[in-house]
Amino acid sequence: AAGVIQSPRHLIKEKRETATLKCYPIPRHDTVYWYQQGPGQDPQFLISFYEKMQSDKGSIPDRFSAQQFSDYHSELNMSSLELGDSALYFCASSLVAGGSYEQYFGPGTRLTVT
Amino acid sequence: GDSVTQMEGPVTLSEEAFLTINCTYTATGYPSLFWYVQYPGEGLQLLLKATKADDKGSNKGFEATYRKETTSFHLEKGSVQVSDSAVYFCALSVYNNNDMRFGAGTRLTVKP
Secondary structure, eight states, X not given: OXXXXXXXXXEEEOXXXXXXXXXXXXXXXXXXXXXXXXXXXXXXXXXXXXXXXXXXXXXXXTTEEEEEOTXXXXXXXXXXXXXXXXXEEEEEEEOGGGTOOOOEEOOOEEEEXX | OOEEEEOOSOEEEETTOOEEEOEEEEOSSOXXXXXXXXXXXXXXXXXXXXXXXXXEEEETTEEEEOBTTTTBOOEEESSOOGGGOEEEEEEEEETTEEXXXXXXXEEEEEEO
16 A cells, blocks of 8 residues: 655755755545654654645644645655754655544655754 | 543563553543554554543554543553664544544653
């Protein structure tokens, strides 16, 4: 079965640079979520989109923005990167319209800011 | 707000030992409850879920029962294997607040 795809899997950036992470949800899923997982920590919710509209917002810094496109893929844009942004970034998708709140996670993008 | 509290680790067991990882939750609505597992260097995989009180989720020998009276969703396995070594996250999702709230994670190490 198709899973959530994230790219790139690894990314190294310098401070103050910009990064773009991409997420391709499971086909026909209507909701995409972004999470940030710091070393040794639990995933923290950043933002979600339902049918291409922002549906919920968590602890996403103002330096970050995200959107969901017409083909349902989503991008997380991160500007003015800081050392503390080094983390594993997960995308998840679900089919909320079907009444399920089960989220399927991608393999994550490991971002290292130097 | 909605939150999950899970047993702190790390937990180290011998192969074939019994496993319990405690998880309790606080929610204003009627949450769905989940256990996710994260193997080293990998993403989160859904292990099992329960969507209403008294539901029992089970998968790969793991079980957890949604206990509304004790607001708990403890993870159990009768006989762990070395391959079960991973970090386990308890999580909840509430209907009108669709982000997933995770516990802090419990690292399990199973020794031969």
